[in-house]
Amino acid sequence: MNHRIQFQATGGPEVLQWVEAPLADPGPGEVRVRNTAIGVNFIDIYQRLGFYPVTLPAPLGFEAAGVVEGLGAGVTGLAVGQRVAYVDGPTGSYAEARNYSAHRLVSLPDTVSDDQAAAVLFKGLTTHMLVHRVWRRENGPWALVHAAAGGVGLLLTRWLTHEGGRVIGVVSTPEKAKAVEAEGAEAVIVVPRGGSYAGLAAEVKQLTGGLGVGTAFDSTGKDTWEASLDSLAPFGLLASFGRASGAPPAVELVELGRRGSLAVQRPTFFNHIATPEALRAAAKDLFDAHAQGILTAHIHTRMPLKEAGAAHALLESRATTGAVVLVP
Ligand SMILES: NC(=O)c1ccc[n+]([C@@H]2O[C@H](COP(=O)([O-])OP(=O)(O)OC[C@H]3O[C@@H](n4cnc5c(N)ncnc54)[C@H](OP(=O)(O)O)[C@@H]3O)[C@@H](O)[C@H]2O)c1
CATH class of the missing domain: 3.40.50.720 (NAD(P)-binding Rossmann-like Domain)
Structure with missing residues (x-):
């Protein structure tokens, strides 16, 4: 049985629940991804606190790295067993497996481990936006x-x-x-x-x-x-x-x-990667910078997915340096 983290009410880290989440076969244009490393982001905390509107019970999480486990009708260019990552809505990356739109997936190069991908994708693409579209070099x-x-x-x-x-x-x-x-x-x-x-x-x-x-x-x-x-x-x-x-x-x-x-x-990350082309171009820059050693994500700790609430509490306590990664 597949499991995921969800919340029935907004609030503190204690509202996060580990529940069974039956998964249908991937629909047309979708891929089943078995998540191997899940990135924790401060936006997940804002969501849990209710700063953004959600329909309850709500799944959580925008990003994960994983492996393609099944292909829906009409999906081309991806193969079962391929390493991929995603970093966008709808939320639901805090799960053992999920279905996701094939056209919003990013292929992972061999130079990036699953942990590094989960630690660097959301935060690194945000950084890409801040450096290349926001920073006023002329000042x-x-x-x-x-x-x-x-x-x-x-x-x-x-x-x-x-x-x-x-x-x-x-x-x-x-x-x-x-x-x-x-x-x-x-x-x-x-x-x-x-x-x-x-x-x-x-x-x-x-x-x-x-x-x-x-x-x-x-x-x-x-x-x-x-x-x-x-x-x-x-x-x-x-x-x-x-x-x-x-x-x-x-x-x-x-x-x-x-x-x-x-x-x-x-500046808002989701505007930066609004189209599949923009997402892939920015991800390529990020992975190239990673492969050249310009950027490496510092992973503060890896925690079991079931302990997502504790991971949130840790991030909110200001005790972390670098990223927190959840492992299903
Ligand atoms: N606009 C976008 O598109 C976008 C995209 C991604 C992330 N973000 C934002 O970027 C920030 C960093 O995200 P992250 O996931 O990498 O988190 P993070 O920086 O690892 O954690 C937040 C940090 O904020 C500092 N902080 C200052 N006052 C705080 C307070 N009252 N409560 C909690 N933390 C406080 C803490 O550092 P010190 O203890 O050293 O002060 C804490 O470690 C977040 O605010 C997130 O919302 C925005």
């Missing part, structure tokens, strides 16, 4: 990266650095700071849990010779919003791409002008 090399030791943060630090960026990371512990420095950050500012971000902008200004950063990548949200705006150079960009500490406030356009003709953007 100079300095970039501020919040949650720099997180799953996205470490990859972003490394890729920006590789592209000539000068990264100032923000983390909550000295141990995390070491991990971020190892990915190439020029400076790392430690703001402990419960600490204030009020002095952050002054430190950033000092590190950048009074200028400020051209781009601030902010996935923390509410707690860091003001500090991010104040850290920007004139005409700088605040790329607000997450809300780990809560939703950021509404933007006053006049206020952006007053603070230095600033720009604010809300």
Whole structure:
């Protein structure tokens, strides 16, 4: 019998249940994928908390690596036994096996293990978007990266650095700071849990010779919003791409002008990979960077799929450096 994680009510990690989930044969255009490694992302926590509308009981998870186990009618170009991965809706990757649209699958090259694929695909493609479509290189090399030791943060630090960026990371512990420095950050500012971000902008200004950063990548949200705006150079960009500490406030356009003709953007991964062609092109860039050693996902821990609730609690506790992977 197939099993999956689902939730009957939104709430804390305890709402996640391990249930039997009978699986029909794959329909036309679908493939049965036996998941071998499942990526845990902060968006899964937002879903569980009910920040995005879901129909209950709801399955969970956007990404997994696995093996093709069966082909529905009309599927071409894929074979039983082939290694694949997916990183998109509908949710339901927290499962032993599932059916998925063939045209949204990515073939896995031999250079990427299943664990690495589950750790790097969602977070790495988000990083690809942030580096190639969001980063304002024309504003100079300095970039501020919040949650720099997180799953996205470490990859972003490394890729920006590789592209000539000068990264100032923000983390909550000295141990995390070491991990971020190892990915190439020029400076790392430690703001402990419960600490204030009020002095952050002054430190950033000092590190950048009074200028400020051209781009601030902010996935923390509410707690860091003001500090991010104040850290920007004139005409700088605040790329607000997450809300780990809560939703950021509404933007006053006049206020952006007053603070230095600033720009604010809300980049979203799903817009970046909106078509199968865009997904495959970005995945190719990512796997090439991985094969060349430019990017390697740091896996904080692997946990059994049944313990998805504990994995969520771990990620929410801010104790992780890099990615958490679930194993069915
Ligand atoms: N827009 C998009 O398309 C997109 C796509 C993927 C991910 N994201 C966002 O990117 C962020 C990173 O995702 P991830 O999966 O790689 O997670 P992660 O960075 O591994 O974990 C979140 C990190 O946020 C920091 N944080 C700061 N304040 C926090 C708080 N109050 N509660 C919890 N964490 C807090 C923690 O680092 P410190 O303890 O070091 O501060 C924590 O480790 C998330 O906000 C996610 O929503 C956005």
